[in-house]
Structure formats: C-alpha cells, structure tokens
Amino acid sequence: MAPMTYRQALRDTLRAEMLRDENVFLLGEEIGLFEGSYKITEGLLKEFGPRRVRDTPIAEEGFVGAAIGAAMLGLRPVVEIMTINFSLLALDQIVNHAAKIYGMFGGQASVPMVIRTPGGGGQQLGATHSQNVELFYSFVPGLKVVAPSTPAEASAMLKAAIRDDDPVLFLENLALYNTKGELPAAVEDVEPAEIGRAAVTRPGTDITIIGYSRMARVAAEVAETLAAEGVSAEVVDLRSLRPLDRATIVESVRRTGCAVVAEDDWLTYGIGAEIAATIQEGAFDWLDAPVRRVAMAEVPLPYAKSLETAALPSADSLLTAVRDTLRATGRVLEKI
Amino acid sequence: MAETTKAAPAPSRRTRGTRTPRAKDAATPDAPEPNAPTPAADAETLVGYYRQMLLIRRFEERAARAYTEAKIGGYCHLNLGEEATVVGLMAALRPSDYLFTNYREHGYALAKGIGADRVMAELYGRSTGVSKGWGGSMHLFDAEARLLGGYGIVGGQVPLATGAALAVSYKGGDEVVMCHMGDGTAAIGAFHESLNIAALWDLPVVFVVINNGLGMGTTVENSAAEPELYRRGAAYRMESARVDGTNVVAVRDAARVAVERARSQSKPYLLETTSPRLKGHSVVDPARYRSKEEKEALKAADPLARMALELEEAGILSHEDRDALDAKVMAEVDAAAAFADESPAPDVSTLFDYTYATPVPGELRRLPADAVFGS
Numbered sequence: 001m002a003p004m005t006y007r008q009a010l011r012d013t014l015r016a017e018m019l020r021d022e023n024v025f026l027l028g029e030e031i032g033l034f035e036g037s038y039k040i041t042e043g044l045l046k047e048f049g050p051r052r053v054r055d056t057p058i059a060e061e062g063f064v065g066a067a068i069g070a071a072m073l074g075l076r077p078v079v080e081i082m083t084i085n086f087s088l089l090a091l092d093q094i095v096n097h098a099a100k101i102y103g104m105f106g107g108q109a110s111v112p113m114v115i116r117t118p119g120g121g122g123q124q125l126g127a128t129h130s131q132n133v134e135l136f137y138s139f140v141p142g143l144k145v146v147a148p149s150t151p152a153e154a155s156a157m158l159k160a161a162i163r164d165d166d167p168v169l170f171l172e173n174l175a176l177y178n179t180k181g182e183l184p185a186a187v188e189d190v191e192p193a194e195i196g197r198a199a200v201t202r203p204g205t206d207i208t209i210i211g212y213s214r215m216a217r218v219a220a221e222v223a224e225t226l227a228a229e230g231v232s233a234e235v236v237d238l239r240s241l242r243p244l245d246r247a248t249i250v251e252s253v254r255r256t257g258c259a260v261v262a263e264d265d266w267l268t269y270g271i272g273a274e275i276a277a278t279i280q281e282g283a284f285d286w287l288d289a290p291v292r293r294v295a296m297a298e299v300p301l302p303y304a305k306s307l308e309t310a311a312l313p314s315a316d317s318l319l320t321a322v323r324d325t326l327r328a329t330g331r332v333l334e335k336i
Numbered sequence: 337m338a339e340t341t342k343a344a345p346a347p348s349r350r351t352r353g354t355r356t357p358r359a360k361d362a363a364t365p366d367a368p369e370p371n372a373p374t375p376a377a378d379a380e381t382l383v384g385y386y387r388q389m390l391l392i393r394r395f396e397e398r399a400a401r402a403y404t405e406a407k408i409g410g411y412c413h414l415n416l417g418e419e420a421t422v423v424g425l426m427a428a429l430r431p432s433d434y435l436f437t438n439y440r441e442h443g444y445a446l447a448k449g450i451g452a453d454r455v456m457a458e459l460y461g462r463s464t465g466v467s468k469g470w471g472g473s474m475h476l477f478d479a480e481a482r483l484l485g486g487y488g489i490v491g492g493q494v495p496l497a498t499g500a501a502l503a504v505s506y507k508g509g510d511e512v513v514m515c516h517m518g519d520g521t522a523a524i525g526a527f528h529e530s531l532n533i534a535a536l537w538d539l540p541v542v543f544v545v546i547n548n549g550l551g552m553g554t555t556v557e558n559s560a561a562e563p564e565l566y567r568r569g570a571a572y573r574m575e576s577a578r579v580d581g582t583n584v585v586a587v588r589d590a591a592r593v594a595v596e597r598a599r600s601q602s603k604p605y606l607l608e609t610t611s612p613r614l615k616g617h618s619v620v621d622p623a624r625y626r627s628k629e630e631k632e633a634l635k636a637a638d639p640l641a642r643m644a645l646e647l648e649e650a651g652i653l654s655h656e657d658r659d660a661l662d663a664k665v666m667a668e669v670d671a672a673a674a675f676a677d678e679s680p681a682p683d684v685s686t687l688f689d690y691t692y693a694t695p696v697p698g699e700l701r702r703l704p705a706d707a708v709f710g711s
Contacts, residue, residue, distance in 0.1 A: 025506070051506065057536065062529025065495020066502055072484060073434075073503035092526070096489045097496060103690040105477035105485060106468030110693035141691050165693035196696035243698035246708065282709045 003180040009151035010040050010116075010172070012187040013158045014078065018048055020188075021076060024162055027054040027063055028080030037082050038118065038177055064090035064115065068098045068167070071113040076162055081117040084171070085131050098167035099142030110165040114158070118172040120214060120264065121312050127300035130308075132265040137169045138241040138274075144195055145241040147171040149216035151181040153239060156193035163192055171241075173214040173264070198245035200252060204234030207326055208252040210275055211262035212238035215294075215313065219262050222318045233322065241271060249275060250282035257288040258329050260321050262313060267295035289328035292321045377585050379652045385427065385584045386643055386653065387661060389419035392443035393640050394662075394669045395452055399442065399459055399473075402673065403619045408459045411488075412473045415443035417614035420639035421546060422447050424587025425609075428595045429514060434482045434504075436497040437516040439474035440546075441486035444516065448481045452672035462679035469682040470690065491517065491524040494543070498530040501541035505602060512598040513541045514591075520551025522565045534604035535572040542594040542605045546581065548613035553625040569606035581611030582639035612637040 004012075018024050030037055032045040032055040045053040056063040060081060067077035081087045087094065094115070102110050121130035138145045144166050148154040154172075161168035183190055201216070202223050211219040216237040223233040236252050238245065253259045259279055261272035272293035279291050297311035377385075396414040403412045415422055418440070426447035429435065437444050445455045450466060458465025459473050466478045474488040484500060487493040497515030504511050521527050522545055534541050545565050549556055556563045569576030575597060579590035587609055594605035612634055616623040623631075635641075647653035653661070688701045702708065 054537075057529070057532060059529035059533065061526045062495050062498070062533050065492075065526060065530070066499030066533060069436075069496035069499020069501075070503040070506070071499075072496065073500050073507075075503050075506060077499075092489060092492060093495055097487070097492055101485070102693050104467065104471050104475050106465075106470040107690040107693070108467070108477050108479045109484065112693075144692070144696065194697065195694075196698040240696075240698070243696050243700070245698045246700075247698070250709070278708065281707065 001182050001185065003182050004151055005177065006151045006154050006172075006179050006181070007038065007040060007177040009155045009181075009183060009187070010158060011042055011044070013155045013190070014041065015044060015047070016188045017078075017159060017162045018044070018052060021162075023074065024076045024078060025052040025054065026078050026080065027056050027067060029056055029058055029082055031055060031080050036080065038174070040080065040116070060086055060089035061093055065093040065097065067113050068093060068101070068111055071111045071167075072101065072109045076112050076114075078114045078116060078162060081115055083129060083174075084117045084119040084133055085129055087115065087117055088133065091136070094137065094143070094167070094169070095140055099140045102166065103142055111167045112165045114161045114168050114170050116158075116170045116172060118174050118177070120174040120176075121296070121301045121308065123174055124303055124305060124308060126303045130301040132263075132296070134169070134171050134241060135265055135269070135271055138271065140242075142167070143242060144168045145171060146195055146239060147213040147241055148193075148239060149176065149211075149213055149237055151179070152183050152190070153193065153237075155183055155187060155190045157195070157239065159190060160192035160195050164195060168195070171213055175214050176217070179217065193239070196240050196243040196245060198236055198238045198240065198248040200234060200248065201237045202233070202235040204232040204256065206232045206256060207322060208234045208236060208249075208256045208259040209262060209318070209322065210236045210238065210249060210252075210259060212241060212271070213264065215262040215264050215318075218313070218315050218318055221315050222322065225315070225319060226322065231322075231326065244274065244278070246278050246282060249278055253279050253283040254286045257286055258291075258325050260292045260294060260318065260325050262318050263293065263295045264313060265296060266298055267293055268298060270295055288331065289325050292325050294318045294321045382585075382647060383653055383661075385423050386647060387665065388423045388447055389584065389640050389643065390662060390665045391452065391668065392419045392422060392446055394665050395442060395446060395456070395672070398669045398673055399456070400619050402459070407677070408473065409461065410472050410474070411439070412459070412619040413440040413617065414615060414619065415440060417548065417612040417634070417638065418546060418581070419443060420584040420643065421581035421587050421609045421611040424581075424584040425514065425516070425544060425591050427584075427588040428591030429512070432482065432511050433595070434484050434497075434500050434511060434513045435516070436484050436493040436500065436513065437486045438490065438493060438518055438521070439486055439488045440518065441476055441516070442473065445476045445478065445481075445483055445486075448478070448483045450476075450478050450481050450483065452668055453675040454478075456672040456676040457679045460676035460679070461681065462676055463682040464675070464679040491521045491526045493517065494521065494526050494530040497541055497543075498534050498539060501534065501539035501604070502537065505537070505539055510599055511540070512595050513539075514544060514595070515541055516544050516546065518551060519545055519547040519549070519556050519565060520554070520559060521545065522568060523559050528568075528571075531568070531572045531574060531604070531606065535574045538602045539604055540598040540602045542591070542598050542607060544591070545606070545608045547608050547610050550613060550617070552617045552621075553623075564608075566606055566608035574604055574606050576606035576608070578608040578610065581609030582637055582642065584639070584643065612639075614638060
C-alpha cells in the first residue's frame with residue numbers, strides 16, 4: 001500500500017466505519033462545513049449529510065453529554081474535541097457520566113462512544129492550547145484511553161474504538177497529523193486493533209524505551225540513532241494508556257534490565273510515574289539502574305519558540321537520558 | 337366538572353403564603369394554557385392518582401425511617417411534597433417514553449412502573465435492587481421501564497437526555513424524552529448548553545424544572561437572576577410554561593401539552609412546576625434555614641392532604657375508603673422493606689463485572705492490598 005498521512009488514515013477510517021454502520025455518526029465543532037480544524041473530516045459532510053456529520057455549538061459539556069446520551073440508546077457517536085485542552089470543559093460529562101453509567105447502573109446501559117482529540121505542544125500555541133492531559137482520563141476506571149503513533153495504528157485503533165461498547169478517548173497529536181506510514185491493507189480491510197495491548201515496535205537487548213503517541217515515534221528515532229552506535233534499544237509503544245499493558249512493559253524490562261519512559265506530559269504524577277511504579281513492582285530484581293523519565297518541563301508551556309523548545313521533550317533529551325541510564329547500570333559497554 | 341375543579345383547585349389560592357412561587361400561565365402568548373380549568377378526570381383516574389401519590393408518600397416515610405435505622409446509606413433525598421408533580425408528569429408519558437431524573441427520584445421510579453420492592457432494595461444496597469446495588473438512592477435505573485437513570489451531579493442528566501432525544505430523532509422514533517431537574521439546575525452551564533442544542537436541533541425532549549423554592553438551603557431568588565425559571569425557554573425560542581405542582585391533574589395536562597409538542601412536532605419544551613419540598617434537602621437536613629412561619633405554611637401546601645380532602649368533599653373517596661387504601665399501600669411498602677431486608681448484598685466476586693462492557697486485556701482486577709503482579 002502507498003504511504004498515507006496519519007490525518008488521511010483517520011479520515012478514511014471514519015468514512016469506512018460510517019459506510020459500514022449506520023449508527024456511527026460524527027459531531028463536534030467545525031467538523032462539517034469547515035471540514036475540521038485539522039481537516040480530519042474533510043469531505044464527510046458532503047458525502048454523508050448533516051444528519052451524520054453534525055456541527056455543534058461551542059458547548060463541549062453539552063455536546064459531549066449529548067453524545068453519551070445518544071450512545072446509551074445504541075448509537076455510536078464519534079465526537080471530535082478540537083484539542084484536548086477543550087475537553088476540560090466536558091470533564092464532568094466524561095468522568096462523572098461516560099465513565100460511570102455502565103457500572104453505576106449495574107451494567108444496564110453501555111456508552112459506545114469515541115472522543116477523538118489531539119494533544120501536543122510545539123506549535124507556539126501558548127499555555128492553554130499545548131497541554132497533554134490524557135492522564136486525567138487514564139486515571140479513571142470505566143474509560144479507555146488509546147494513543148496510536150502511526151497511520152496504521154491510528155486506523156486499526158480507531159476501528160476498535162468505534163466498535164467497542166465503552167467510552168474511548170482517542171488521543172491524537174498535532175505533530176503526528178502529517179507523518180506518513182503504510183497501512184497493512186486497504187482501509188476497509190484493516191483489522192481492528194485490540195485495545196489494551198502495547199507493542200514492542202523494535203526489539204532490543206540493552207535498554208527499554210517506553211513511549212506513546214508522538215513520543216513513541218521519537219523513541220523509534222532515538223533507537224535508530226543508538227543502533228548506529230552499537231546500542232540495542234527495545235521500543236515499547238504503549239498504544240493504550242487505560243487499560244495499561246503492564247505485562248509487555250515488565251517482560252521487556254526483565255530482558256533489558258533498564259528503562260527510560262518518554263512522555264509528552266508533565267513528569268510529576270504523569271503517565272511515566274505509573275510506568276516507573278509498574279516496573280519497580282514487576283521487575284525490581286532485574287533492574288540495573290533507576291528508571292528515568294523524560295517529560296515536559298513543569299511550566300505552563302510558553303509561547304516564545306526558544307522557551308517552548310527548551311520545555312518540550314525531544315530526541316536529544318531522550319538520547320541523553322538513555323545514555324545516562326546505560327552508564328548508571330555499571331555495565332561495561334564500550335559503545336556508550 | 338365541578339367535582340374535578342374541586343379536586344384540582346386554582347394554584348394561586350392554595351400556594352398563597354408558602355415559599356413556593358405563585359403559579360403562572362404559559363410563558364409565551366401562543367402557548368396552550370396549562371392551568372386552564374381542569375378537564376374531566378373521572379373518579380377512578382383520580383383515585384388512581386391519589387393511590388400513587390400515597391404510595392410515594394408512604395414509601396418515602398419508610399425510607400426516612402430505614403435511613404435513621406442505618407439500613408440505607410449515603411445520601412437520601414425524598415419526594416415528600418412532590419407527589420402530585422411526580423404522578424402528574426408520569427401520567428403524561430407513554431411506557432415507551434424515556435425519563436432522566438436527578439437524585440430526588442424514588443417517586444419517579446415508582447410512578448414509571450417499577451416495583452416498590454426493587455426500588456427499596458436498591459436503597460438498601462441489595463443485589464435485587466433496580467441497579468443491582470451499584471447505584472443507591474441517587475442512581476436508580478431500569479432499562480425496561482425506560483428510566484434511564486437518576487443522576488447525582490446537579491444537571492448531569494440534562495445533556496444526556498438531550499442526546500437521548502437526538503438518538504430518537506436520528507432513528508426516526510416517536511418516543512419522547514423527559515428530563516427532570518431541580519430549580520438549582522437552571523443556573524448551571526450544562527442546562528443552558530442543552531436547551532440551546534435541543535432547540536437548535538429540534539429534539540423531542542421535555543425539560544421539567546421542579547421549583548421547590550430551594551437549592552439545598554439557597555432560595556431561588558438568591559440563585560437565579562430570573563426566578564421565574566420557565567422564562568429561560570424564551571432565550572432559546574422554546575415554548576415554556578409554569579404549572580402548580582401541587583395539582584396532579586394540572587401537572588398532567590401541562591405535561592401532556594409539552595409531551596405532545598415534542599412527539600408530534602419534535603420540538604423541545606421547558607415546563608416548570610412549583611412543588612413544595614416538605615422536609616429538608618435530604619433526610620439528615622433539619623432545614624433550620626426555614627422560619628417557623630414557612631414551615632407552618634408548608635402544611636397548607638401538602639398536595640396529598642389537600643387531594644384527600646377534595647376527594648372526600650367531592651364524594652369520590654370517603655374517609656373510611658381512604659384509610660383502607662392507606663392500609664393497602666402501607667402493606668405494599670412494608671412488603672417492599674421486608675423484601676429489601678431479606679435480599680442478599682451483592683457478592684464481592686461481582687466487583688469487577690461492570691467496569692467495562694467490552695472486556696479488554698490488561699484490566700487490573702485487584703483489591704486494595706493485592707500486589708499488581710500476582711505472587
């Protein structure tokens with residue numbers, strides 16, 4: 001298959017799922033006439049009409065809640081929230097309602113909905129438009145949170161999310177939309193992914209680098225650089241933040257004996273904190289060095305490019321942390 | 337006609353001197369007038385309504401007792417004073433219509449046709465409860481009766497009900513969604529967002545604000561810049577009306593207008609009922625913020641006592657018949673409490689059954705002291 005962008009994979013998958021199932025419909029701000037702030041829904045209003053591609057007022061709590069209510073009656077809404085920052089306006093509906101309805105009523109109604117939303121900094125959008133708050137949702141039982149890093153994963157995961165009977169927060173990233181990759185098959189034939197499974201995207205023996213979304217791509221890049229230097233890094237792409245595939249993480253670290261977590265969110269209480277805790281509990285006796293975390297600086301992300309670049313995790317910062325960790329193992333490695 | 341007029345007196349006369357705001361006619365000039373002289377409701381229907389109201393009253397009194405006996409935990413909000421409103425609203429719905437409520441909803445569950453035993457069992461936290469013991473007093477749900485949840489977060493149900501109406505409209509169904517809420521809800525953002533969306537998208541949803549004059553202890557006048565809450569419909573070009581919530585037939589008829597509009601024209605409606613809250617916000621609230629005069633005036637606003645008197649005066653239900661009915665209702669409530677008491681608590685082995693509808697690998701099923709990785 002010819003390579004396609006992450007954006008195109010999302011768009012084509014949405015279209016394929018809408019063609020497959022009449023109950024799938026889209027709603028969100030500017031997704032119809034405007035064709036999406038990031039053009040993920042390009043052409044879909046024209047093809048499916050306003051019943052199935054529904055522009056909403058700027059009312060995140062209202063339209064996310066409406067999607068939940070529609071899902072309770074068996075529809076499969078796919079909500080677009082323009083960026084994850086705006087999902088905070090719908091926090092009550094997502095956390096107190098979408099996540100609770102199945103359990104709180106003893107399994108009588110499920111909420112088969114998807115919330116697609118991009119996170120990510122690096123676009124000079126300033127403090128309120130550059131956050132990575134996927135942790136808020138990953139914290140909550142009843143929600144599922146997925147964070148695909150490639151076009152192929154995005155397609156397979158979006159299918160899985162739409163067909164799943166639970167509310168799924170589908171995390172995208174502004175920096176990934178233009179990245180390219182091949183799909184394993186024509187979009188309508190892509191097999192849905194299994195939510196809750198991480199993937200070892202690159203096998204290695206010296207160290208495990210764990211990332212998700214954009215940072216899984218950065219981890220792959222860093223592993224490539226290290227390979228040229230003779231270091232064999234294993235890359236684990238989490239793909240699902242809740243449920244978390246602890247077994248894959250721990251098995252990898254038991255093989256390599258050390259790990260670095262790469263995350264785009266803040267470090268304190270972040271996703272990496274949970275990964276590090278998981279590693280110490282599941283691979284304590286195998287560890288040759290403390291687990292390191294590469295994460296955003298603990299500041300509201302500034303606008304100025306110089307400051308923004310300094311605050312964000314990058315290939316360089318990840319490379320530094322990997323080298324430090326390998327040194328800390330005390331292993332005799334000429335290659336470090 | 338004379339009899340039914342007696343049975344459903346003009347609201348302004350009866351609510352005078354209480355905290356409950358005076359009932360008003362329809363908000364918009366062209367709206368049908370919900371408080372018009374009561375149309376015929378035959379004696380059997382009226383006695384049926386009275387029986388339902390009585391069941392709610394006795395059920396709630398029993399719940400209050402069970403709460404003080406520590407058989408019911410958490411919060412427990414009662415419909416005492418709201419009986420005529422509950423029964424009137426439910427009488428306007430078809431069994432296929434959907435209902436979303438807030439946390440003050442025991443009576444709604446009963447009037448929507450759910451057995452008192454399964455409702456009481458839920459309050460007791462038993463596996464035989466409507467929500468299998470997972471919800472408690474605030475979170476009653478019954479898919480079959482189409483009660484799609486009591487919700488504990490103020491206003492949380494309003495966007496949900498709007499979305500349910502969207503699903504009905506999407507599927508081309510003829511069901512109506514009714515969304516019940518308290519007066520305090522009219523202040524939150526989700527209320528306004530949802531009314532806007534429902535009007536914008538022509539959704540078959542009836543929003544019902546139960547105005548009992550108090551959000552916990554805060555008066556409507558202290559929380560709403562426009563205390564005539566039904567007027568908020570005008571901001572969304574939504575038909576709206578206020579009705580005396582102590583008059584079961586008036587409530588039913590006002591609700592019928594709203595439900596009919598939703599069903600036949602797929603238009604939302606905002607209905608406000610003025611309904612007294614006879615006791616505190618919840619069972620544990622002694623309502624000290626109410627003056628002695630206010631509490632005294634509340635007695636005159638009791639919809640059950642009034643209806644009993646009216647039915648007696650109209651020669652529909654004698655004192656003796658009423659006592660006999662009360663005994664039957666008491667027996668039903670006693671049986672419900674006994675059923676709840678004898679029902680088993682949910683088994684701990686079911687703790688992880690309802691986190692996800694679609695099972696997924698990696699789900700952590702551990703109790704507090706368990707290690708993340710097994711031994």
